[in-house]
Amino acid sequence: MTPEEKFELFDRFCSNELSAAEEKMLTKLISEDVAVAEEFKLYQELNSHLDTRFTSEKEEEALGDALKVIGDAHFNKKATTKETKVIRMPVWAYAAAASVAIIFGVYFFGQSNPVYNDFANIPELSITERGNIEKNSKNAEHAFNSKNYAGAEKYLLILLSKDENNAEYQFYYGLSLLEQDKYVETTQVLEKLYQGNSGYKYKALWFEALNQLKQKKYDQCATLLENIPEDAEDYTRAQELLKKM
Known part of the structure; x- marks a missing residue:
């Protein structure tokens, strides 16, 4: 039949x-x-x-x-x-x-793609906990953790002007840009990090993938996710996101 x-x-x-x-x-x-x-x-x-x-x-x-x-x-x-x-x-x-x-796993009455907010878990900035009492550090931390990303961007730029190779400042600066939908600038910052060898290498790669997801650039997002190794903190989440794409 x-x-x-x-x-x-x-x-x-x-x-x-x-x-x-x-x-x-x-x-x-x-x-x-x-x-x-x-x-x-x-x-x-x-x-x-x-x-x-x-x-x-x-x-x-x-x-x-x-x-x-x-x-x-x-x-x-x-x-x-x-x-x-x-x-x-x-x-x-x-x-x-x-x-x-x-x-083929397609929801019949409307296939939905994964979205940024389902996967973005923004880590808190904790500069002052390590004894740095500089005023701009305090302001950057307070602004970022209060989700005042425009303010965090401003203070992190000041900090980077004094310590341009600080990977932590670069990473959180990139997240501040990402949360403001400044996609091109975000890529410029995070790409430099994940092509380097700092402790933020794979965190930067994960968030750059989310940057592409936020723009609905699914192919670019998938390519970045596939480069996250198994021992990376965000590997499991990366695999979960890949399965949903």
Whole structure:
């Protein structure tokens, strides 16, 4: 039985059009194959959803076009349509496309990409805890930890003007820029760090990946994540993010 025939059988069941022989065949299929049973359950839910969801032919056509791309790729041919005022896919084709989407981990009614706020965990700045009592250090720490990133940027720049190679100042300066959506400047700062050998090397790489994620540059983000080694603090989170992309 082809996938088309199977979903047409599902469709006829929901339309109360099955003959006794067809109903017996469907019952046998469901009882003997767990995958078919799951597809049948999905189809029934989808059929019910389509009956209540669409308020206009335009909405149905839009979803049909989206699902048709998935269905065509799976079956390697276009689903049969009826010639009406608006070209529409038969309901079984929606279900077939939906089952293919589920196989590939795609959420049927709208795939969502990971977002920056789900992964960004900004570390606190703690300069003064190590005995540095310089006024600008205190101000930088207070501004950053209060999420006044514009103020933190200003004070960290002052600190960097006196100690330009301080990796800690550079890292938190980069985070201040990132939180202000200053993407290009963020890359310039963090790239210098992760290409170096300081203790902030892989933290900078992780946050530069998040910088790309924030801009929805998923390919660039993935490339950076793949370079985070297993012994890095953010490796587990990096792998989690990769799986969601």
